[in-house]
Amino acid sequence: MSDTLNSEPVIKIENLFIAYEPGHYAVNDVSAVIKRNSITAIMGPSGCGKSTLLRALNRLHELYPDIETKGEILLDGQSIFSMSVIDLRRKVGMVFQRPNPFPNMTIYENVVAGFSLNDIRLKKSQRDEIVENALKSVTLWDEVKEFLYRKGTFLSGGQQQRLCVARAIAFNPEVLLLDEPTSALDPVATSKIEDLLVELKKQYTLVLVTHNMSQAARISDESMFMYLGELVEAGRTETLFTNPKDKRTEAYLTGKFG
Amino acid sequence: MQIELKDNIKRRNRTNGRFRYLIIAGAAVTVIPIFLIVGNLALKGYRQINIAFFTEPAPDTFQAMTAASSGEIIPGGIANGLTGSLLMVLAASLLAIPLGLMTGIYLYENREKRYAGIIRSLTEILQGVPSIILGIIAYIWVVKNITRGYSALAGSVALTIMMLPLIIRSTEETMLMIPTTIREAAFALGVPYYKMIYKILIPVSFSGLATGVLLALSRILGETAPLMLTALGSPSISFDITKPVSAVPLLIWDFYNDPNMVNLVWSASLFLMVFVLSMNLLSRRIASKRKYI
Amino acid sequence: MNGDRVTKALLFISSLIILLLSAGIVLSLTGGAIPAFKEYGLGFITSTVWNPTSGSEEYGAMPFIAGTVITSVLALIICIPMAFSTSLFIAEYYRGTRTAGILRSLVDLLAGIPSIVYGFWGFYALRPLLISTGLTDQGFGVFTASLVLAIMIVPYATSLSTEIISMVPAELKEAAFSLGATRREVIFSVVIPSARSGIVASFILALGRALGETMAVTLLIGNANLIPKGLFAPGNTMASVIANQFGEADGLKMSALIAIGLLLFVITALVNAAGKLIVKRFA
Numbered sequence: 001m002s003d004t005l006n007s008e009p010v011i012k013i014e015n016l017f018i019a020y021e022p023g024h025y026a027v028n029d030v031s032a033v034i035k036r037n038s039i040t041a042i043m044g045p046s047g048c049g050k051s052t053l054l055r056a057l058n059r060l061h062e063l064y065p066d067i068e069t070k071g072e073i074l075l076d077g078q079s080i081f082s083m084s085v086i087d088l089r090r091k092v093g094m095v096f097q098r099p100n101p102f103p104n105m106t107i108y109e110n111v112v113a114g115f116s117l118n119d120i121r122l123k124k125s126q127r128d129e130i131v132e133n134a135l136k137s138v139t140l141w142d143e144v145k146e147f148l149y150r151k152g153t154f155l156s157g158g159q160q161q162r163l164c165v166a167r168a169i170a171f172n173p174e175v176l177l178l179d180e181p182t183s184a185l186d187p188v189a190t191s192k193i194e195d196l197l198v199e200l201k202k203q204y205t206l207v208l209v210t211h212n213m214s215q216a217a218r219i220s221d222e223s224m225f226m227y228l229g230e231l232v233e234a235g236r237t238e239t240l241f242t243n244p245k246d247k248r249t250e251a252y253l254t255g256k257f258g
Numbered sequence: 259m260q261i262e263l264k265d266n267i268k269r270r271n272r273t274n275g276r277f278r279y280l281i282i283a284g285a286a287v288t289v290i291p292i293f294l295i296v297g298n299l300a301l302k303g304y305r306q307i308n309i310a311f312f313t314e315p316a317p318d319t320f321q322a323m324t325a326a327s328s329g330e331i332i333p334g335g336i337a338n339g340l341t342g343s344l345l346m347v348l349a350a351s352l353l354a355i356p357l358g359l360m361t362g363i364y365l366y367e368n369r370e371k372r373y374a375g376i377i378r379s380l381t382e383i384l385q386g387v388p389s390i391i392l393g394i395i396a397y398i399w400v401v402k403n404i405t406r407g408y409s410a411l412a413g414s415v416a417l418t419i420m421m422l423p424l425i426i427r428s429t430e431e432t433m434l435m436i437p438t439t440i441r442e443a444a445f446a447l448g449v450p451y452y453k454m455i456y457k458i459l460i461p462v463s464f465s466g467l468a469t470g471v472l473l474a475l476s477r478i479l480g481e482t483a484p485l486m487l488t489a490l491g492s493p494s495i496s497f498d499i500t501k502p503v504s505a506v507p508l509l510i511w512d513f514y515n516d517p518n519m520v521n522l523v524w525s526a527s528l529f530l531m532v533f534v535l536s537m538n539l540l541s542r543r544i545a546s547k548r549k550y551i
Numbered sequence: 552m553n554g555d556r557v558t559k560a561l562l563f564i565s566s567l568i569i570l571l572l573s574a575g576i577v578l579s580l581t582g583g584a585i586p587a588f589k590e591y592g593l594g595f596i597t598s599t600v601w602n603p604t605s606g607s608e609e610y611g612a613m614p615f616i617a618g619t620v621i622t623s624v625l626a627l628i629i630c631i632p633m634a635f636s637t638s639l640f641i642a643e644y645y646r647g648t649r650t651a652g653i654l655r656s657l658v659d660l661l662a663g664i665p666s667i668v669y670g671f672w673g674f675y676a677l678r679p680l681l682i683s684t685g686l687t688d689q690g691f692g693v694f695t696a697s698l699v700l701a702i703m704i705v706p707y708a709t710s711l712s713t714e715i716i717s718m719v720p721a722e723l724k725e726a727a728f729s730l731g732a733t734r735r736e737v738i739f740s741v742v743i744p745s746a747r748s749g750i751v752a753s754f755i756l757a758l759g760r761a762l763g764e765t766m767a768v769t770l771l772i773g774n775a776n777l778i779p780k781g782l783f784a785p786g787n788t789m790a791s792v793i794a795n796q797f798g799e800a801d802g803l804k805m806s807a808l809i810a811i812g813l814l815l816f817v818i819t820a821l822v823n824a825a826g827k828l829i830v831k832r833f834a
Contacts, residue, residue, distance in 0.1 A: 277735040278644060280636065285640035285641075285654060287636075288636070289658065292657055292658075292660055292661055298675075360561055360562050361569055364565060365566070376570075380569055382823070383824075384576075386759055386763075387819065388764070388765065390765045391576075399575075399579065451555045451558060452554040452559075453554070455558060480664075480667065480668070486797075487793075487794075507766075510667050511667060514674070514770070523671055527667075530668060531665065
């Protein structure tokens with residue numbers, strides 16, 4: 001774990017404000033750094049702005065014209081707001097709270113959805129390779145290789161979520177955003193996903209929103225604690241959990257709210 | 259595996275932008291007719307609308323011709339249509355509102371039963387029956403067998419059958435939105451079933467029911483086809499339900515068939531449209547101000 | 552507890568009236584149609600001759616069935632792009648905005664305008680416009696009727712498809728967006744596939760509306776009792792021939808008109824049932 005200590009930042013967030021309605025900030029002046037090949041957990045009670053912050057990282061807020069974003073986010077030193085949104089989103093993949101494989105597509109089609117949606121034509125052999133690799137890295141290959149051409153919706157919740165991770169990494173992004181990816185899953189499926197995330201950080205940079213403190217403690221390298229839109233505290237997970245600097249962090253960790 | 263992606267972004271953004279304009283254009287084309295219709299009718303119809311338009315019956319073709327040839331406005335109005343419409347809509351409401359309410363409540367109270375399911379499906383089928391067919395039915399039932407001739411009653415029967423499914427469905431849908439706890443609270447207080455209906459169910463859902471009735475009325479007020487087969491039309495004001503009467507949409511049809519009366523068609527159409535649309539808007543107003551539902 | 556029994560009985564009886572009404576409609580239509588079917592058999596449906604001249608009287612329903620199907624399907628074809636873009640405008644592009652609300656109310660207003668007003672407007676405002684294009688001399692005919700019919704059924708198709716499109720889960724769309732798809736790509740690869748059956752149902756139900764529309768068509772189709780020979784040729788629909796000829800009919804002619812009414816009843820009921828079935832399976 002110590003090798004992440006000095007690793008370079010992938011994402012730099014500078015004075016970020018996000019408002020759903022004028023003057024009411026769901027994310028209030030947040031500055032932070034996300035390090036390469038690590039898992040950064042964003043924690044906080046519900047409504048603290050953690051998902052809002054996460055969704056800013058691939059400009060998902062732009063789908064909703066009422067949401068106002070101010071500030072700067074840099075990906076590899078380049079402002080994400082100056083990039084093409086298509087380009088950004090293929091570099092920053094996302095996995096959602098509830099498993100959401102496309103119900104109109106087969107398992108196979110779901111994995112290569114990133115390519116078909118982006119109108120990128122591949123040879124059959126290329127696609128086969130991508131599907132096999134992606135499904136193997138999410139440890140789903142052995143479970144579904146017989147059913148590749150069936151709709152993904154018959155899978156269990158945990159399998160569906162791993163399929164969604166496969167869909168996101170098939171495109172080989174730099175960063176993977178995970179918005180409470182296990183909150184709809186049972187404990188067994190949850191622990192499989194957690195193992196998977198730890199495995200994936202070798203290749204990718206992971207940002208994980210969770211309100212499960214023990215999950216953050218188990219798998220993250222870096223942690224951020226948010227409260228009422230503010231980033232209260234950020235640092236090494238071990239440090240933040242054992243020796244919080246801020247009273248609010250301590251109150252949260254000891255279960256006073258949230 | 260490295261796959262080149264950047265080259266298609268420009269093209270895709272362009273297609274995306276074009277498609278957006280296509281959608282906006284399509285939506286604009288869809289609403290243009292409403293402006294054209296309202297504008298057209300208002301411009302050409304307002305001249306004939308005066309007090310006489312509402313108080314006098316339709317002119318005969320000779321009066322209209324004389325007026326038209328000297329460039330004056332056509333004398334007379336649509337009073338016989340107004341009274342005929344009023345008579346038939348009133349009679350239809352008297353039949354359809356209580357019957358529709360009761361059937362709607364029945365469906366709500368017995369929604370689990372198979373029989374209720376059948377009635378519900380029949381109601382849906384009735385709602386889809388073209389109004390001209392209801393004209394045929396009212397002709398066979400009333401014109402041929404009861405009043406032995408075209409009559410306001412026959413027109414009312416056709417309108418009643420049109421109103422019924424609309425009221426039944428809006429009643430049931432409104433009641434389904436009442437929280438079941440309200441019903442249960444009433445029963446827990448020992449309120450008998452029928453009192454629960456009169457004192458709780460109907461008052462609580464009143465605005466919803468009113469919306470349904472108004473929408474049904476706005477629907478039948480503009481109906482022409484079934485009335486051509488039943489009420490036929492009449493040049494004079496009449497309140498005899500066993501005799502033919504006119505109606506505003508029937509007058510439009512009559513005026514349309516007489517080249518001298520074109521100006522009156524614009525006015526009568528303008529009046530009918532404004533009346534029906536305001537009723538429509540009123541019902542939506544009520545719907546948006548509902549308390550419970 | 553007397554009130555209870557009376558109330559329950561009253562409610563039941565009123566529901567019974569619906570049953571009797573429905574049965575009565577089918578029986579009366581069938582009864583009225585019997586003489587025509589006795590005279591011509593099932594050939595009544597396929598015969599293309601409609602000749603009311605006494606002495607050489609002969610009645611067949613095909614010209615009107617053809618007229619109805621052609622105008623309604625053409626109306627639907629014109630209606631689809633309009634309803635489709637309006638629903639996407641309201642439920643996707645401008646979702647939740649004031650503009651979408653206003654557009655929705657305007658489209659709803661279209662549903663409130665009486666059929667005869669549409670017909671009259673089509674006759675005096677739209678027809679001259681069509682004549683000026685040089686495509687048609689008289690301005691009457693299948694195309695004119697279909698154009699106005701299309702405007703009339705747009706609100707029905709739009710309101711249901713809007714509802715269905717806005718029910719497509721935001722998560723699915725966001726998943727596609729976060730893979731880099733543009734809005735158009737999301738619409739075609741996620742929104743439409745998920746909402747497909749609902750959108751189809753909304754168009755089927757709109758078709759059901761078009762089949763039975765009477766007055767607007769009667770004023771615009773040109774009232775010729777033969778199978779329309781082209782897009783701008785006159786014709787008659789099942790509903791418009793009844794509206795035009797019922798008043799002066801008796802005997803066999805009336806029975807033939809009632810038989811056409813029965814056929815129209817069956818066709819619309821089937822189309823509506825198909826639409827409702829799809830909606831129910833989808834929901």
